[in-house]
Amino acid sequence: MNNTINNTRRLVTSRGIHLLVCSLSIITSIPLVFIIGKVFFEGIHNLNLQFITKPTPNTFNAMIAINNGENIPGGIANGIVGSFIMLILASIIAIPIGILCGTYLAENRHNKFAKCISYMTDLLQGTPSIIIGIVVYAWVVIPSHGYSAIAGSIALAVMMLPLIVRSTEEALKMLPDSLKESSLALGGSYGKTILKVLLPSASGSIFTGVLLAVSRVVGETAPITFTALGCSMVHWNIDQPMSSIPLLIWQFYNDPILQPLVWSASLFLLIFVLFINISAKIINNKSKK
Amino acid sequence: MSNNIIEIKNLNISYSSNVLSVKNVNANIIKNEITAIMGPSGCGKSTLLRAINRMHDLYNNIKVDGQIFLNGTDIMKMQAIDVRRKIGMVFQRPNPFPNMSIAENVLAGYTLNGLHLNKHEKAEIIERCLKSVGLWEEVKDVQTKKGTFLSGGQQQRLCIARALALQPEVLLMDEPTSALDPIATARIEELLLELKKDVSIIIVTHNMGQAKRIAYNSMFMYLGELIEYGDTQKLFNNPMHEQTKSYLAGHVG
Amino acid sequence: MYNIFSKNQSFKTLLNISAGIIPLVCSGILLALVLNSFNAFSEFGFFNFLSSKEWNQSPNNESYGALPFISGTLLTTALALVLCIPLSLSVALFNGEYYKGKTISNVLNTIVDLLAGIPSVIYGLWGFYVLRPVVMSLGLSSQGSGILVASVVLAIMIVPYAASLSAEFIKLVPKEYKESAYSMGATRFEVIRYVIFPMASSGIFSSFILAMGRALGETMTVTMLIGNTNQMPQSLLDTGNTLASIVANQFGEADGLKLSSLFALALLLFIITAITNLIGKIIIKKKSISK
Numbered sequence: 109m110n111n112t113i114n115n116t117r118r119l120v121t122s123r124g125i126h127l128l129v130c131s132l133s134i135i136t137s138i139p140l141v142f143i144i145g146k147v148f149f150e151g152i153h154n155l156n157l158q159f160i161t162k163p164t165p166n167t168f169n170a171m172i173a174i175n176n177g178e179n180i181p182g183g184i185a186n187g188i189v190g191s192f193i194m195l196i197l198a199s200i201i202a203i204p205i206g207i208l209c210g211t212y213l214a215e216n217r218h219n220k221f222a223k224c225i226s227y228m229t230d231l232l233q234g235t236p237s238i239i240i241g242i243v244v245y246a247w248v249v250i251p252s253h254g255y256s257a258i259a260g261s262i263a264l265a266v267m268m269l270p271l272i273v274r275s276t277e278e279a280l281k282m283l284p285d286s287l288k289e290s291s292l293a294l295g296g297s298y299g300k301t302i303l304k305v306l307l308p309s310a311s312g313s314i315f316t317g318v319l320l321a322v323s324r325v326v327g328e329t330a331p332i333t334f335t336a337l338g339c340s341m342v343h344w345n346i347d348q349p350m351s352s353i354p355l356l357i358w359q360f361y362n363d364p365i366l367q368p369l370v371w372s373a374s375l376f377l378l379i380f381v382l383f384i385n386i387s388a389k390i391i392n393n394k395s396k397k
Numbered sequence: 398m399s400n401n402i403i404e405i406k407n408l409n410i411s412y413s414s415n416v417l418s419v420k421n422v423n424a425n426i427i428k429n430e431i432t433a434i435m436g437p438s439g440c441g442k443s444t445l446l447r448a449i450n451r452m453h454d455l456y457n458n459i460k461v462d463g464q465i466f467l468n469g470t471d472i473m474k475m476q477a478i479d480v481r482r483k484i485g486m487v488f489q490r491p492n493p494f495p496n497m498s499i500a501e502n503v504l505a506g507y508t509l510n511g512l513h514l515n516k517h518e519k520a521e522i523i524e525r526c527l528k529s530v531g532l533w534e535e536v537k538d539v540q541t542k543k544g545t546f547l548s549g550g551q552q553q554r555l556c557i558a559r560a561l562a563l564q565p566e567v568l569l570m571d572e573p574t575s576a577l578d579p580i581a582t583a584r585i586e587e588l589l590l591e592l593k594k595d596v597s598i599i600i601v602t603h604n605m606g607q608a609k610r611i612a613y614n615s616m617f618m619y620l621g622e623l624i625e626y627g628d629t630q631k632l633f634n635n636p637m638h639e640q641t642k643s644y645l646a647g648h649v650g
Numbered sequence: 651m652y653n654i655f656s657k658n659q660s661f662k663t664l665l666n667i668s669a670g671i672i673p674l675v676c677s678g679i680l681l682a683l684v685l686n687s688f689n690a691f692s693e694f695g696f697f698n699f700l701s702s703k704e705w706n707q708s709p710n711n712e713s714y715g716a717l718p719f720i721s722g723t724l725l726t727t728a729l730a731l732v733l734c735i736p737l738s739l740s741v742a743l744f745n746g747e748y749y750k751g752k753t754i755s756n757v758l759n760t761i762v763d764l765l766a767g768i769p770s771v772i773y774g775l776w777g778f779y780v781l782r783p784v785v786m787s788l789g790l791s792s793q794g795s796g797i798l799v800a801s802v803v804l805a806i807m808i809v810p811y812a813a814s815l816s817a818e819f820i821k822l823v824p825k826e827y828k829e830s831a832y833s834m835g836a837t838r839f840e841v842i843r844y845v846i847f848p849m850a851s852s853g854i855f856s857s858f859i860l861a862m863g864r865a866l867g868e869t870m871t872v873t874m875l876i877g878n879t880n881q882m883p884q885s886l887l888d889t890g891n892t893l894a895s896i897v898a899n900q901f902g903e904a905d906g907l908k909l910s911s912l913f914a915l916a917l918l919l920f921i922i923t924a925i926t927n928l929i930g931k932i933i934i935k936k937k938s939i940s941k
Contacts (some may be wrong), residue, residue, distance in 0.1 A: 115476055120509055122839035128750060132740035139806045143768060143776045208668035215665065223670050227928070230678045234860075234927035235679065236867025238894045239916050242901055245912075246682040266675060273672070299661030302754070327769020330869040330894075334901055354771045354870075361775055361874060374772050385767040389667040389760075414895060482835035492826045496848035509836035509844055556830075563834060 117167065144378065151375030157264050159183035159376075163342050164356060170365045184373045186342045190257065190350040194336065195326060197261035197346065202268035205317060209269075210314075211302060217281075224352045233270035241331035249335055257350035260336030267331060268321040275317020279310035295343025312395020319388035323381050329354040351379045402428040402567060402597045403449065410444050410453065417548075418444045420621040422463075426614075431598045432590060433612035433629065435605060437644065440569065441621040442601045446569050449599065450484040451477045467566070482510065483565040485560035485596075490554030490576050493544035493559070493648065500540040503527060506563040511618055512528035526558040529595075530588055550581025554588065568592070570600040586611050605645065609633055617641045657715075679920070687914035689907060690714060692858055699914060705880035705896075707908060714911035716918060718882045722890035723919070726801045726872060727865040733805035734861060738812035742854070745813070746820030747846060752790040760816075766810035774874030782875065791887045795877035798886050803875060804865050812861035820846055820854025852937050859930035867923045869894040893919040 122131060158181070165173075165182030173180050209225070216222040244263040249255055291301040307314070313326040325331075329352075332338075338359060357373050359367040403426035412562035413596045426432050434442040444453075453459040454477050455513055465472045472480045493502045503523045507514055514522070523540065527533040532554045536547070544555050552575060560568060570589075574582040589598055589611055608615050608629060615629040617640070625632060625641045636642045691699060694714065702715020743760060749755040781802060782794035790798065823846050831841045847854070877889025879897050891899065893915045901912050 113510055113512060115478060118478070118837050118840070119476070122837035125842070129740045129743045131905055132737055133744040135750060135782045136737045136741050136806075136809055137758060137765075140765050140768075141649075142780070143772065143840070146776055146780055147772065148768060205668050208665055209672060212665040212669035215713060222669070225672050227931070228672045230927060230931050231676055231810045231924055232672065232679075234863050234867075234923055236894055236919055236923055238867070238869040238898050239679065239920050242878055242897060242913065242916055243679045243682040245901075246686055269672070269675070275778050296831050297661075300662070321766060327771060329769075329771045330898055333898065357775060358870060358874075361745060361771075361778060370775065374775055377769060378772060381763060381767050385764065389763070450833060452829065452833065455829070459780070478835045478837055480835075481833055486830070486833035488826055488830060488833075490826060492824075492830050494827060494830075494845060496845075496851075505831070505844070506834040507838050509831050509834050511840065555932075569833075 147374045150371035154372035164340050167365050186351045187353040187356040189342050191352040194261045199265035201265035206269050206272025207276045210273040213277040214280035229270045229273050238330040241334045245334045255337035257346040260332045263335045264325045264330035267325045271321035276314050279313035285393040316388045316392040319384050323384035327354050329358045400428045401425040404466040406464040411460050413458040418621050422623045428597050430613035431593050431611050433608035433615040434601045436618035442618050446601050450481045482563050485565035487556050487560050487573045489572045493552050493555050495545050496540045499536050499544045502544050503558050503562050526562045530554040530558040544622040549577050566598045585595045659865045683917040687917045689910035690914040703882050710909050716721050719891050719893045723892040725797050729801035730804035730865045734808050738809045741813035742816035746817035762810045768872040773803050774871040777875045800872045800875040808861040808865050812857045815857035816854045819850040823849045850931050856930045856933035863923050863926040869898050874899045
C-alpha cells in the first residue's frame with residue numbers, strides 16, 4: 109500500500125500550487141500599478157493652479173486652446189467646491205446619526221429590534237448606489253421641484269450612514285465592559301458614561317470609520333448624477349444644482365476635447381482618496397497601540 | 398544497533414534569538430517502551446519532542462542543529478513528510494478534524510498523503526485502529542457522524558487512532574492528558590501501556606505521577622538542558638542531580 | 651443606580667430614535683421604488699415585464715421589459731466572478747496562509763486595500779481608454795465595449811472584497827489542526843486542500859456571495875464599458891446593459907411610463923442584491939456563532 113505514495117509528485121504539486129498562488133497574487137496587484145500609472149502620466153500635465161481655481165471651460169474654448177497647442181483653460185474648481193460642500197453636508201447628517209445608531213447597536217446586543225436594525229444596516233450597505241440616487245430623486249428632487257446640492261448630500265449621507273454605524277458599533281464592542289461599569293460605579297449617568305467615557309475611548313476607531321466612509325463616498329457618481337445634477341459654475345448655494353469631481357469625470361469622459369481635464373480630475377480624486385485611505389490606516393494602527 | 402529506535406546527538410534548537418531552547422541534548426530512546434520527558438514549563442521539553450518529527454521545519458525562525466537517528470538513519474537527511482509519516486504525533490488538546498466524520502478522521506492520514514483505499518481496506522483500517530484505542534464498541538454505530546460530539550477523552554483516543562492508522566514506528570505525545578479529567582487520563586495511560594508493544598512512545602508530561610506510572614525511562618529537562626535521564630524508578634527514588642531533586646520535591650515549576 | 655438610569659431615560663430615548671432612522675431609510679427606499687414602479691407593473695403585468703425582451707421607446711408604441719437587463723446583469727456578474735475566484739483565492743492564501751504575518755503580505759494587503767479604494771468612475775475611465783483599445787486591437791470586437799471588458803474591470807474591482815474576507819476565514823483555521831495534518835506527513839498543499847479549505851469553506855463561500863452582491867449593483871464602471879444597447883446579449887463580446895447601467899444611462903431623460911419602468915428595474919436590482927447580501931451575511935453569522 110505504501111508503495112503508492114509518490115513523494116516527488118506530491119512535493120512538486122505542493123510547490124507548483126505555491127508558485128501559482130504567488131503568480132496570481134502578483135497578477136492581481138498589476139492593475140493597481142497600471143491604473144495609478146496611467147492616471148498619473150495622463151493627468152500630471154494639466155495639474156496647475158488654474159486647475160483648482162477655475163471652473164470647467166466650455167468645449168469651444170478648450171478646442172481653440174488645443175488647436176493653438178496650449179493647455180486647456182479652466183479647471184475643476186466647480187467640482188472641488190461641490191464635492192467639498194456635499195461631503196461636509198453629508199457628514200453633518202450622517203455622523204451624529206451614525207454614531208448614535210452604532211451606539212444603540214453596541215448597547216443592545218441581544219435585543220430583537222437591534223438585530224433587525226443590524227440586518228437593515230447590512231441591507232443599506234449593500235444597496236447599489238444608483239438606487240440610492242434615484243430614490244433621493246423621488247423623495248427630495250421631485251417634491252422640491254429641482255436638483256440641488258442638498259439632495260446630493262442626502263444621497264451621500266445615506267451611503268455613509270451604514271459605514272459609520274458599523275464602525276462605531278465595532279469600536280464600542282472592542283472596549284472592555286469594566287470601563288462602562290467603573291464609570292457607572294463612580295456615579296456617572298448613563299448618557300454621560302457613553303458620551304464622556306465610551307465614545308472618547310473609541311474615538312480613534314470611530315474617526316477611522318468616518319474617514320473610510322468619506323473616502324468611499326467622495327468618488328461616488330451614481331447617487332449624485334440624478335440629485336445634484338452638476339453645474340459649470342462655482343457657487344455656494346446649496347439649494348442649487350452643483351457639480352462634484354467624479355461627476356465631472358463622468359460627464360466628460362468620452363469628450364475627446366476635454367480629455368486632459370478628465371485625467372487630471374481623476375488624478376486629483378485618486379490622490380485625495382488614497383490619501384484619506386492611508387491616513388485612516390495610520391490612525392487606526394496608532395489608536396490600536 | 399541494540400534496541401534503540403531513536404538516537405539524539407548534540408541537538409541544539411533556537412528560536413530567532415541566540416538563546417538556545419534546547420542545549421546539546423544527547424539521548425537514546427528504547428524501542429517499544431514509553432519514555433517520558435519532564436520538566437518545568439518553558440524547559441524545552443515540547444521543543445525537543447517536536448524536533449523528532451521535524452515540526453520545526455514549519456516555522457522558518459526555528460533553527461535545529463544536530464542529528465536525530467531513526468533506526469540508524471538521520472532524519473534530517475530524510476524528506477520531512479516521510480519522517481512525519483513514520484513518527485506520529487498526538488497533541489495537547491484533542492483535535493479531531495471538525496470537518497470530517499469519525500471514520501474519516503481515522504483515515505485522515507491516508508487522505509492527507511494522497512493514498513486511495515478501497516472500501517474493504519478502509520473498513521479494515523477503521524476497525525483495527527478504533528479497536529486498538531478501545532473506541533470501536535463506543536462509536537461503531539456513529540462512525541459517519543462528526544467526531545466533535547465525543548467526550549474529551551474519546552476525542553483524544555480518536556486522535557491516537559488517527560496517528561496509529563499510518564502504522565508509525567514512534568508516537569510522540571505532547572501532554573496528551575493535560576486537557577482531560579482523571580478518569581479519561583487513567584484510560585489513556587492504560588491504553589499507552591497496551592500500545593507500546595506495537596509502537597515506541599515518547600510522552601511529554603508535566604504530571605510526575607504519570608511518568609512514574611507508565612514510563613520505562615524518564616528525562617528531566619531544565620532550562621533547555623537534559624539534566625538527568627534514565628530508569629524512571631531510579632530517577633524518582635534516587636535522583637542524582639540537585640535540580641531533579643528539587644523539581645521532584647515540588648520546588649521548581 | 652436605578653435612580654440615575656431613570657433620570658437618563660432621555661438619552662436612551664435619543665438612542666432609540668436614531669436607531670429608528672435606519673428602518674425608516676430602508677422602508678423609504680423600498681416604498682419609493684414600489685410606488686414609482688407601480689405604473690410599469692400595472693401596464694405590462696409583473697411577469698410579462700420580467701420576461702419581455704422589448705425595450706421600445708418610440709412615443710406611440712412604448713413597450714418595456716426587463717429580460718435583456720437581467721441577462722446582462724447575470725452575464726457580467728457571472729463572468730466577473732469566474733475571473734475573480736482564482737485571483738482572490740490566491741490573494742487570500744498568500745495573505746492568510748503562505749505569508750501570514752510577513753512583511754510581503756502587508757505589502758500585498760496594502761495594494762489590495764488601495765485597489766478597493768479607487769473610485770468606480772476611475773476604473774471605468776481606465777477600462778475605457780486602456781482595456782477597450784486592447785480588445786479592439788485583438789480583433790475581438792469592433793467597438794471594444796461590451797460585456798467582456800465590463801466583466802474584466804468588474805472582476806478587478808471585486809477581488810479586494812472577496813480576497814480580504816476570505817483571508818480572514820483562512821486565518822481563523824486553528825493552528826492545531828494544521829499541525830496535526832502536517833504531523834501525519836501531509837504536504838502544504840494537502841493541508842490546504844484537506845484541512846484549511848474544508849474548514850474555511852462556508853466563510854470563503856460567503857465572501858464570494860458578498861463580492862457578487864457588489865458586482866450586481868456596480869453602476870458607473872459598467873455603464874462606461876458595456877456599450878449601452880438594449881437588446882438581448884448573444885455572446886460575451888456583445889454590448890448590452892445591466893439593470894444598474896440602464897438606469898444610470900436613461901434615467902436622466904426619462905418620464906412617464908419609461909421612468910416608471912426604470913424604477914421597476916431598480917426595484918428588481920434592489921431585491922436581487924438584498925437577497926444576495928442577506929444570504930452572504932447569514933452564512934457568515936452562522937459560521938461565527940458555531941465557532
